[in-house]
Amino acid sequence: MTDRPYVLLSCALSLDGYLDDATDRRLVLSNDDDWDRVDEVRASCDAIMVGANTIRRDNPRLLVRSAERRRRRIADGRPENPLKVTITASGDLDPATEFFATGEQVVYAPSGVATPGETVPMGERVDLAAVLADLAARGVRRLMVEGGTDMHTAFLTAGLADELHMVTAPLFVGDGKAPRFVHDGRFPWDGEHRATLAEVRAIGNVALHRYLLSKSxxxxxxxxxxxxxxxxxxxxxxxxxxxxxxxxxxxxxxxxxxxxxxxxxxxxxxxxxxxxxxxxxxxxxxxxxxxxxxxxxxxxxxxxxxxxxxxxxxxxxxxxxxxxxxxxxxxxxxxxxxxxxxxxxxxxxxxxxxxxxxxxx
Missing domain, CATH: 3.40.140.10 (Cytidine Deaminase, domain 2)
Structure with a gap:
């Protein structure tokens, strides 16, 4: 695949399909062993993407936690941490967030909004295929998308995802105001065309389901x-x-x-x-x-x-x-x-x- 990076979606959700609850406190859905697995996946990628709402809501750092994995990346001639990427429709991002604190960042926006790092103007609207083409031109071969709902929905409905890592926590949120995994939409996988289950693994008290999405x-x-x-x-x-x-x-x-x-x-x-x-x-x-x-x-x-x-x-x-x-x-x-x-x-x-x-x- 030469025109875009390999796209891997990653999420943790409740049994009823929510990424979080509707409170101001972050709902913990994973565990230490799974966070270490996610860290290993991050270290294997060239870039990590989250949506602007995820930055505002969760203030993620998006760094490789393991010092040994960072050393291996440097030994392989790669940056210590993957490139951090986001897409924003408004350009309204706080420069004091953790997203901008460390490492290299690229922000894709409809216009050249002044933010730390590099901002790439995309015209009147941000086109996801154009974003992926630009990332490929920057040498990004493997992209990890960590959310949130808007990003997962956009990649899946556009058929631009290759793999999905879905961790399910043994709890229910039960609140329609909470963020779900995806919005309503038309997805390539339905009753007639299904994703391929490549792996199921218990990680402590959560379950990893790894699905292959692209035909290749x-x-x-x-x-x-x-x-x-x-x-x-x-x-x-x-x-x-x-x-x-x-x-x-x-x-x-x-x-x-x-x-x-x-x-x-x-x-x-x-x-x-x-x-x-x-x-x-x-x-x-x-x-x-x-x-x-x-x-x-x-x-x-x-x-x-x-x-x-x-x-x-x-x-x-x-x-x-x-x-x-x-x-x-x-x-x-x-x-x-x-x-x-x-x-x-x-x-x-x-x-x-x-x-x-x-x-x-």
Whole structure:
């Protein structure tokens, strides 16, 4: 992704979806272990963003707390703390807040309002995509958005978020005047299109849910799982080790398979599809994730994996590595495209596939 940073949203909320209560005192929703996790995530990012209302309400410092993590950042040639970023519609920010006290800051505003640090005028309104493009030009590759409600809503409704870290505290706020996680809006994830749950973890008495939001991150998540599956393949000197997973349109894994799973000569995609009813309507909106490009030529079976995928009506295929011409010139991607399937190649994971098949490559 070259035109904008990777965007990670982070929040802690009550069981009924509130970020805070409606009092003047900050409601503590997390715990020490989770704050340390957040600190680790902060240290991995190039910039941290909060909305202007969060600065006014909570007066956050937005610094890396751990001295060791700050030292590692400096050793890696990065600033001690991530760049602090905010967006304001009015430019009404108190220069005495903690946001401006330490480190570097960038403020995006409709006009060049005088504030400490750098203020970037954005014309009549602040455009979120333009903000991300400007941050990318500044070398920000990974952006952490810590709230509040306006910021979360803006990124999510615009489809500009890649990942969400949501910590749920075991309590209820029960006050409609309190700030919620998001406002009403039209979101890309609904009953038909759902985010992908990548991790659930108990951290003391709170629970972390990590969701993948962008299609590119979801693809990499399932491809990594397919590559891990390929490590189970029985060894062979005449066929590659491949893993395959069929995932439905709501992000549920339907079937998995790997090369030579039953001890024979079956391919990974073939093994996965054999576990499904060909009439299953979910296949019409599914994605086939295969660590290696599905075969377009084959001598050990009458039908290629490309034929099987198209016959199943699977409209989308994602793989990490083109099939090397070690045994055949398969041309699977071209055949799938000609058959009407969308084909996506993720070359950044190709090295992991080569490593699994290093005895043949």
């Amino acid at each position: 991150e979801v693809d990499k998540h399932w491809l990594r799982a397919a590559i891990e599956l390929s490590t189970r393949c029985p060894p062979s000197t005449t066929a590659f080790a491949v893993g395959a997973i069929v995932v439905d349109g709501q992000g549920n894994g339907l079937a998995r398979g790997y090369s030579r799973e039953s001890g024979g000569t079956e391919h990974a995609e073939e093994a996965a599809l054999a576990k499904l009813d060909p009439a299953d309507p979910r296949l019409r909106r599914a994605t086939m994730y295969s660590s290696l490009e599905p075969c377009g030529r084959r001598s050990s079976r009458p039908r290629t994996c490309t034929d099987l995928i198209l016959a199943a009506g699977i409209p989308r295929v994602v793989f990490a590595l083109r099939e090397p011409p070690t045994f055949v010139d398969g041309r699977g991607a071209e055949l799938l495209t000609a058959g009407g399937a969308e084909v996506v190649e993720v070359p950044e994971l190709a090295a992991a596939v080569r490593d699994v098949n290093r005895n043949l490559l």
